[in-house]
Amino acid sequence: MTHVQSSGQPNPVLKAVDASARWACALGIAAFTAIIFYVVFARWVLSSTPGWAEELPRILLVWTTFLGAVSGFARGSHFRAGLLPLFARSERVQSWVRLAMALCSAIFLAVIGYTGWQLAMLTWSNGTTALDLPVGLFYLALPVSAVPALIALAAGGAFK
Amino acid sequence: MSSSLLVLLAGFGVLVLLDAPIAVALGLASILYLTITDLAPLIVVAQRSVAGIDSFTLLAIPLFLFAGLLMVHGGLAPRIVALFSALVGQRKGGLAVVMIAACMLFGSLSGSGVADVVAIGTMMMPALKDKGYAPGYSAAALGCAGSLGTVIPPSIVLIVYGATTNTSIGKLFVASIVPGILLGLGLMVVAWLIARRKGWGGGEPFSFANLATAFRGAALALLAPVLVVGGIRSGFFTPTEAASIAVVYALFIGFFVYRELTLAIVFRLLRETAEMTGAILLVIAAASVFGWILAAEQVPQLAVSLISGATESATIALFALMSVVLVLGTFMESIAIILILAPVFMPVLATYGIDPVYFGVLLTINLAIGANTPPLGIDLMAACRTGGIPLSDSFGYLVPFLGVMVGVLVLLVLAPQLVLFAI
Numbered sequence: 001m002t003h004v005q006s007s008g009q010p011n012p013v014l015k016a017v018d019a020s021a022r023w024a025c026a027l028g029i030a031a032f033t034a035i036i037f038y039v040v041f042a043r044w045v046l047s048s049t050p051g052w053a054e055e056l057p058r059i060l061l062v063w064t065t066f067l068g069a070v071s072g073f074a075r076g077s078h079f080r081a082g083l084l085p086l087f088a089r090s091e092r093v094q095s096w097v098r099l100a101m102a103l104c105s106a107i108f109l110a111v112i113g114y115t116g117w118q119l120a121m122l123t124w125s126n127g128t129t130a131l132d133l134p135v136g137l138f139y140l141a142l143p144v145s146a147v148p149a150l151i152a153l154a155a156g157g158a159f160k
Numbered sequence: 161m162s163s164s165l166l167v168l169l170a171g172f173g174v175l176v177l178l179d180a181p182i183a184v185a186l187g188l189a190s191i192l193y194l195t196i197t198d199l200a201p202l203i204v205v206a207q208r209s210v211a212g213i214d215s216f217t218l219l220a221i222p223l224f225l226f227a228g229l230l231m232v233h234g235g236l237a238p239r240i241v242a243l244f245s246a247l248v249g250q251r252k253g254g255l256a257v258v259m260i261a262a263c264m265l266f267g268s269l270s271g272s273g274v275a276d277v278v279a280i281g282t283m284m285m286p287a288l289k290d291k292g293y294a295p296g297y298s299a300a301a302l303g304c305a306g307s308l309g310t311v312i313p314p315s316i317v318l319i320v321y322g323a324t325t326n327t328s329i330g331k332l333f334v335a336s337i338v339p340g341i342l343l344g345l346g347l348m349v350v351a352w353l354i355a356r357r358k359g360w361g362g363g364e365p366f367s368f369a370n371l372a373t374a375f376r377g378a379a380l381a382l383l384a385p386v387l388v389v390g391g392i393r394s395g396f397f398t399p400t401e402a403a404s405i406a407v408v409y410a411l412f413i414g415f416f417v418y419r420e421l422t423l424a425i426v427f428r429l430l431r432e433t434a435e436m437t438g439a440i441l442l443v444i445a446a447a448s449v450f451g452w453i454l455a456a457e458q459v460p461q462l463a464v465s466l467i468s469g470a471t472e473s474a475t476i477a478l479f480a481l482m483s484v485v486l487v488l489g490t491f492m493e494s495i496a497i498i499l500i501l502a503p504v505f506m507p508v509l510a511t512y513g514i515d516p517v518y519f520g521v522l523l524t525i526n527l528a529i530g531a532n533t534p535p536l537g538i539d540l541m542a543a544c545r546t547g548g549i550p551l552s553d554s555f556g557y558l559v560p561f562l563g564v565m566v567g568v569l570v571l572l573v574l575a576p577q578l579v580l581f582a583i
Contacts, residue, residue, distance in 0.1 A: 021434075022431040022434050022435060023431065025431075025434035025435075025437070025438065026427065026430035026431045026433070026434045027430075028434075029222050029226060029430055029433055029434060029437065030430055032219060032222075033223060033226065033404055033407050033408075036219065036223070036400060036401060036403075036404040037401075037404040037405065037407070037408050039401070040397055040401045040404065040405065044396075054216050057216065057219055058214050058215070058216060058219070061213060061214070061215075061218065061219050061222070061441075062210055062213055062214055064222065064434065064437055064438075065213050065437060065438055065441035065442060065445065066438070066442070066445075067434070067438065068434040068435055068436075068437045068438025068439070068441070068442075069183075069438035069439065069441075069442040070438065071434065071435045071438055072181075072435060072438050072439045072442065075435070077435060077439060078181035078182070078183060078184070078439050078442065079181060079182045079183070079439060079443060079493045079496075080179045080180070080181055080182065081176045081177065081179060081182070081491050081492065082179065082541075083176075083177050083179060083491060084177075084178060084179040087177075097178050097179065098179070100178070101175075101178055101179060101180040101181075101184070104175060104180050104184055104185075104188050105180065105181060105184045107188060107191075108183075108184045108187045108188045108191065108446075111187075111191050111202065111205055112187065112205060112206065112209065115202055115203045115204075115205050115206035115207075116206040116210075118203055118206070119203055119206045119207055122203075138210050138214060139206055139207075139210055141210070142206055142209070142210070
C-alpha cells in the first residue's frame with residue numbers, strides 16, 4: 001500500500017464529482033434560505049402563510065444533506081474519532097485500515113442507496129400533504145447521492 | 161442485554177476506534193444489527209435516515225452555519241475583536257481576555273464551536289504571539305472559549321437537542337445565557353491570572369476615542385444576537401426563521417454597510433456550508449437509524465431501571481448521566497452523542513423530575529468540555545491548528561481552563577436556579 005495519497009494531481013473524476021455535488025447543494029441552501037425568509041416576510045407583512053412554507057424547504061434539506069455528504073466522502077472530511085494513529089503507529093497498517101474503512105463506507109452507501117431506491121419506488125404514487133409531490137422524492141435523494149459518493153470513493157476519496 | 165444488542169454497540173465501537181466516519185459507524189452497525197435480527201426489513205435504514213433529517217427545525221443548522229461564515233467574511237468578527245481590544249486589551253493578560261470575550265460574542269452569532277475558534281483564532285492568535293503569550297496557552301484558552309459557541313445561543317447542539325427531545329428551543333436558548341456568561345467569566349479570570357503571573361502584555365493604551373470608534377463599528381454585530389434570541393423568545397419567529405433572518409442580516413451588513421462581501425465570496429461560503437451541512441446532517445441521519453433500534457430494544461427502559469435501582473437522589477443520578485456524557489464526549493462527536501443518548505436519558509429525567517431544559521443546558525456544557533479533551537477535542541484541535549502548534553503543546557495549560565469549566569458545571573448541578581430562573 002504505497003498509494004496512500006495521490007498528492008498534487010487530484011483525479012479529474014473526483015474533482016468533477018466533488019465540485020458538482022457542492023454546487024448543487026449550495027443552490028439548495030440558497031433556495032431554502034430565500035424560501036424561509038420569504039415565508040417570514042409573507043406572514044408579517046402580507047399576513048398570509050403559503051401552503052408549501054414547510055414542505056418545500058424540508059425536501060430541499062434532505063437533498064442538500066445527502067448531496068453535501070458526497071463532498072465529505074470525496075474529501076475525506078466526514079467526522080472521525082481520529083484515534084487510529086494512537087494505537088497503530090505503522091503507516092502501512094494505517095493505510096490498510098483506512099482502505100478497510102473506505103470499504104465500510106462503500107457498503108453503507110450501497111445499502112443506503114439501494115434501500116432508498118426501493119422505498120422511493122414504493123412511495124412514488126403517494127402524494128405529499130401540501131404540494132401533492134411524490135413522497136418518493138424524499139427517498140430518491142439517497143440513491144442519487146450514494147452513486148456519486150461511491151464513484152468519489154473509488155476515484156481516490158478512499159485514500160483521503 | 162441481548163447478544164444482538166451487543167453486536168450493535170460493539171460494531172459501532174470498533175468502527176469508531178478504527179476511524180470510520182462516525183456516520184458510517186452508526187449506519188453500518190445498524191445495518192449489521194438489522195441483518196442478524198428480524199426486528200425490521202433493511203428498508204428501514206432508508207426510511208429512518210430520511211425521517212431523521214426531514215425536519216423544519218433542523219433547517220436552522222445550515223442557516224446558522226451560513227450566517228456565521230457570512231459574519232466572519234463580511235467584517236463582523238474583526239469589529240467584535242476591535243471593540244473588546246479597546247475595552248480591556250491594555251492590561252497585562254488583556255489580550256487573552258479580549259480573545260475569550262470575542263469568542264463569547266461571536267458564539268452568539270455562529271452557533272458552532274469550531275467556527276468560533278477559527279474565526280476569532282485567525283485574528284487573535286498572531287497578536288497574542290507577538291505580545292509573547294505562549295502558543296500552547298493561547299490555544300488552550302481559544303479552544304475552551306470557542307467551545308462556548310455550543311453553549312451560548314443560538315447553539316446548533318441545543319437545536320439538535322430540542323428537536324430530538326421535543327423541548328422548546330426558545331427556552332433552551334434563554335436558559336443557556338447565564339451559564340454561558342459564567343463559563344466565559346471563569347475562563348477570563350483563569351486566563352488573566354496565568355498571563356499576569358507570566359507577565360504577558362496588553363495591547364494599545366486605553367482611550368475613550370478608540371472605544372467610541374470601536375463601539376460604532378461593532379454596534380451592528382452586537383445587535384444580531386439580540387435580534388435572533390429576542391425574536392425567538394418573544395415568539396416572533398421560529399429558530400429556523402430566525403436563522404434565515406440572521407443570514408439576510410449578515411448579507412445586508414456585509415454588502416451594504418461594511419462592503420466587504422462580494423458575490424464570489426458568498427458562493428464560496430455557500431459551498432463550504434454545503435460540505436458542513438452534509439457532514440453534520442449525515443451523522444443525524446445515521447444516528448436516527450441507530451436510535452430507532454435502541455428504542456425498539458427498550459434501552460431507555462433499561463437505563464431507567466439501572467439508574468433508579470442504584471440511587472434515589474436526583475443529584476447523584478444527574479452526576480451519573482453527566483459522567484457518561486463526559487467520557488463519551490472525549491472521543492465522540494457532540495451531535496451523535498445527543499441523538500443517541502438524549503432519547504435514552506429522557507425517561508430517566510422524568511423518573512427523577514429533572515427539567516429537560518435544565519438538563520439540555522448541562523449537557524451542552526459537558527459537550528463543550530468534551531470538545532477540548534483529547535483524543536477527540538475538536539475545538540482544541542482547531543485551536544492548535546489555527547496557532548500552528550502540535551496538540552500536545554496545549555496540554556500543560558489545559559487543566560486550569562477545563563477545571564473552571566467543570567467547576568461551573570458542578571455549580572449548576574448544585575444550584576439549578578441559576579439555569580431555571582430564566583424560563
